[in-house]
Amino acid sequence: MHMAISSRVTVFPDIHTVMTLTPSGSLASNGWMLASLANQGKYCFRMSFADAKRNDVDFVLGSPRQFQKFLAGASETSGRKIKLAYLSGAPVPLPQRKEILSHFETMRVGYGASETGNAITHNYITEENIEDMSLGQPLPWAKLEILDDTGQPVAPGETGFVRMKSAAMSPGYLDANGKDPENLRNGWFYSGDLARLNENGNLVLLGRRDDRLNIGGVKVDAVTIDNALVEFDGVDEGGAFIWTAPATGAECLAVAIAVKNGHDSQNIEERVRALCASRFEKTYVPEKVFIASSLPRNRNGKLQRNRIAESLKATALA
Template sequence: MFERLIAFQAQHQPQGLAIASAWDRFTYRQMADDIARCAAWAAELKLPWGSRALLAVPHPYLHWVLTFGLETAGVITAAASPLRGVADDLRLIGAHVLFARDVPDNALGVPVHRIDQAWLDGLQHYSPTWAGDRPRRGEDGFRIVATSGTTGEVKKILLTRAMMDRRVAETAVTQVFAPARSPRGISDIGVGSLAGIQLAFLCWTRAGTLCSHDPRGTWAQTLKDLEIDLMITSPYHLQVLLRSLPQDYAPDPELIVGIAGGSLSRPLAEECRRRLSPYIILTYGATETGSVTVGHIDSLEGAEDSAGYLNPWARVEVLDEAGGLMPPGRIGELRIGGDQVVDGYLDDPVGTAEFFKDGWFYPRDVGVLTEQGRLQVLGRVDDLMNIGGAKVVASKLENLVLKLPGILDAAAFAAPDEQGLDAPHVAYACEAGFDIAPLEAIFTDTLKRPPRLMRLDAIPRNLMGKIQRNTLRDMVVAAA
């Protein structure tokens, strides 16, 4: 079904670039032909309709050719995570077959097919006109996407063809922020994430180019050489990217930076304006919900914790601790509804019952919704530290710590003290020679308590860059 999008662009601009990196260029004509050849090859595998396949294929062109070729043959795909082993992903997805660049030596209990340049060369023996022999339906599965798993409990979402169609079509409403020309887009979040998937479709629906960063080069080279004008990133990944840029890097005022996966603090927003681009678009959503809000940072009154304005297809309500509706302007737990919200988690009735109720999804986020439909996301329910009856938002404390010279990353969290009562802690990563006194002062001045600090080489985060606070809590408990 979705291979038709590539075929459509191949018909009208065959030499247009569909996928590009610093080392490779692939036209729409090449991609359309290779997808058809891949579908013919996949048909010979005789995989049952609805089979699940895990793709451990990092090369973007091979990944998407294989995705669309298998989709044509009725196979549901999922991308392997760089944070988990292939064996764990196979169990998580319930995959019947593995397609991988590097074939594991150990037996995994499923058929394995190597996907590399030799495989692509071998496809040339197949006809580029294969069209399939079975009608496809909207309820057929297309993609399994693993949620970010901030609690460490990774869950699965099944996106059907109809749901993916709806999200692609409705996302077109927000393309008012996309470049006027065909975009050259890139994401540093990952091809397996929802943001990576939707960026690909956004580029291809507008006859643009999906670009990828090659780690053999620098981000400065990628942005300039590929003439990137649309970038999707998370606050954490943005922070890492900004640190990698040389001091003499010239920011590009035409580059649109879309922020997903968390709130953008004022210091990070100002650094992005100064060093990368002033054109910042804020969004909020989840794998479970699709896009919920969008907005240009300049229209969001400074944008501290702002997530944008509600999209026309999204519904958001704010609840008090008893589950009652809160009036506009009051802080509470968010719930999300709308036709982009999935029905539940795949193979997980318990998780579905916990997070999905009466057509609403409960993301466990805390926020404020104004009468004008502007949403502020202050953090997660778990991020609200109840310290002696006072509610402290972890992200507020983290933003103060991140302003200190020499701090590389930080995370605030609650963990038991010597009496077994929850107490605030701050984990931090820093440069050599860091002076801890200002950090201790922030802790005592803000929380009026003796500092509880934990120095780490790196803060544990998931694929989207979100802090895994439960992991930090467990580290404190284990140390005690």
């Protein structure tokens, strides 16, 4: 824990008033609370945007989904900007980056896990490099590799699965009964995330292992579709998934979208399909488009893709 706190203080030496959007009691929120106190600063938890401004918060931490909810109440665009937004947990779409930088001086995107003491990579995002979707290079105390399905490192630019380690590694889990779990072994943490290293050696996160949909042998990167959906006017959130027809058992690519309040959902299915057809190859165009009130997410705001179809069926039966 000491190394994990030290890494936060080292990466953010000027943090003072910190606010986390993550659930209270999580390792992330506890770690940042201790780091802010180590810097003789203050710690806040899940304030509204207006209250954060009134309390001179200068650093806000959370996932992209948590920031979306936080900024829903941010009506003011003038006056002092908050110093820094730090996002992790999922790729940050371009429209959301633009919104964040209208309220923050700068943003930082990062990658890591509780098992590695949190931070593994960081990348500063400003107006000048807003389209840089990478998460930066490994920090001095960390190491990261991209592996293929056989566990061998892939060449730069190729897609694979992430394993990482740091000086703040967890030695294991309390309930492991002396055995190495599948994702934490031989000194490495295997995150299950799909990623690649770009030409600069920066990490580009492509989603989770279950974000690579296999439909009749055709592989589809679901996160690519997700990011396109949230750029669509009137869409609050969207997710691609595999839909199985109840009558025949046939599988197809589908998307579920939640429409923003005040926006008309009429003909939105056709417009969403047209958007995907204009951007992607045929295999990325959904056969089914569902309207949902919201999409299933975990307590940190991460999309639970494997529960989308289940939630749609439950809603239909309600």
